[in-house]
Amino acid sequence: MTAGETIRGLLELTRPINVVAASVLTFIGAFVAGGVAAEPLSVTAAIAATGFAVGAGNAINDYFDREIDRINQPGRAIPRGAVSPRGALGFSLVLFGGAVGLAITLPAAAIAIATINLLALVAYTEFFKGLPGLGNALVAYLVGSTFLFGAAAVGNMGPAVVLFVLSAIATLTREIIKDVEDIAGDREEGLNTLPIAIGERRALQIATGLLIVAVIASPIPYLLEYFGIMYLLVVVPADAVMLYAAVESFDDPTAGQSHLKYGMFLAALAFIVGRAAVTIPTGG
Ligand SMILES: CC(C)=CCC/C(C)=C/CC/C(C)=C/CC/C(C)=C/COC[C@H](O)COP(=O)(O)O
Ligand SMILES: CC(C)=CCC/C(C)=C/CC/C(C)=C/CC/C(C)=C/COP(=O)(O)OP(=O)(O)O
Numbered sequence: 001m002t003a004g005e006t007i008r009g010l011l012e013l014t015r016p017i018n019v020v021a022a023s024v025l026t027f028i029g030a031f032v033a034g035g036v037a038a039e040p041l042s043v044t045a046a047i048a049a050t051g052f053a054v055g056a057g058n059a060i061n062d063y064f065d066r067e068i069d070r071i072n073q074p075g076r077a078i079p080r081g082a083v084s085p086r087g088a089l090g091f092s093l094v095l096f097g098g099a100v101g102l103a104i105t106l107p108a109a110a111i112a113i114a115t116i117n118l119l120a121l122v123a124y125t126e127f128f129k130g131l132p133g134l135g136n137a138l139v140a141y142l143v144g145s146t147f148l149f150g151a152a153a154v155g156n157m158g159p160a161v162v163l164f165v166l167s168a169i170a171t172l173t174r175e176i177i178k179d180v181e182d183i184a185g186d187r188e189e190g191l192n193t194l195p196i197a198i199g200e201r202r203a204l205q206i207a208t209g210l211l212i213v214a215v216i217a218s219p220i221p222y223l224l225e226y227f228g229i230m231y232l233l234v235v236v237p238a239d240a241v242m243l244y245a246a247v248e249s250f251d252d253p254t255a256g257q258s259h260l261k262y263g264m265f266l267a268a269l270a271f272i273v274g275r276a277a278v279t280i281p282t283g284g
């Protein structure tokens with residue numbers, strides 16, 4: 001294995017797209033709280049802390065999942081031999097250290113969220129992933145919490161709560177679909193995920209029902225005047241993509257979970273566009 005292949009493998013472990021996406025969500029949390037200009041250093045530290053934390057969480061997940069991934073995802077960095085298990089674990093611990101070093105510079109509420117999240121990231125794969133729905137709910141909380149984390153960094157968490165709920169529900173839907181996709185390896189490893197516990201079709205029905213709730217609730221940020229009409233013009237297509245992806249997952253969970261992620265990214269863009277177009281003063 002060359003040094004270049006190892007470095008590429010380490011980068012892959014972080015899942016850079018997720019690192020960037022989650023960091024953007026943290027920025028959005030601070031942005032909708034109206035505090036980016038007032039607290040640029042805190043916002044920067046929060047964004048960087050999120051990036052380190054997500055990279056660390058993904059890397060340690062692949063470390064703990066290395067046997068499952070030999071079945072489910074043999075092309076990943078550890079199963080294909082680009083990074084050793086010990087190397088992946090050590091890399092994740094360095095990234096966790098970076099997240100802690102940045103998070104402790106933030107206000108108390110942000111430190112509290114980061115502490116909960118960092119502990120959850122370490123505990124997820126070993127203790128929660130194999131519990132029907134609980135592991136999915138924990139990842140959903142983690143994704144949603146990025147909005148709260150960014151808002152807490154600037155001291156105004158109100159507007160971020162709605163974004164927390166919408167993104168957590170959509171993520172819960174996607175996590176259930178991903179468990180349907182991974183059912184073979186998860187069953188081999190004795191994990192009791194939701195599709196294994198209640199059946200694939202029932203799990204997909206629950207996932208789709210949850211997403212419908214989130215889609216119905218998606219106009220709320222506009223109705224609460226957090227976002228302007230531009231938000232609706234972008235979130236409605238995002239809702240359509242997410243609903244299509246959920247229905248698609250009944251026949252093709254791999255395509256469904258992938259397209260659902262695109263819809264979620266478009267919804268995140270709707271949050272940015274919706275807020276940017278608004279001059280409504282934020283409270284607090
Ligand atoms: C109805 C409505 C308006 C919903 C809002 C949807 C929204 C904005 C969701 C945010 C989702 C997002 C952009 C998450 C960032 C990426 C991330 C950290 C995802 C969590 O990763 C866990 C996942 O299991 C990793 O697997 P994979 O994505 O396949 O690498
Ligand atoms: C705001 C702070 C301090 C932290 C944010 C933490 C966030 C947003 C985490 C996002 C969710 C995440 C990266 C979870 C890590 C574990 C993970 C990758 C779960 C999903 O993995 P599996 O269920 O094993 O499925 P795959 O590995 O096949 O994707």
Ligand SMILES: [Mg+2]
Nearest residue numbers: 061062065069
């Ligand atoms: Mg995994």
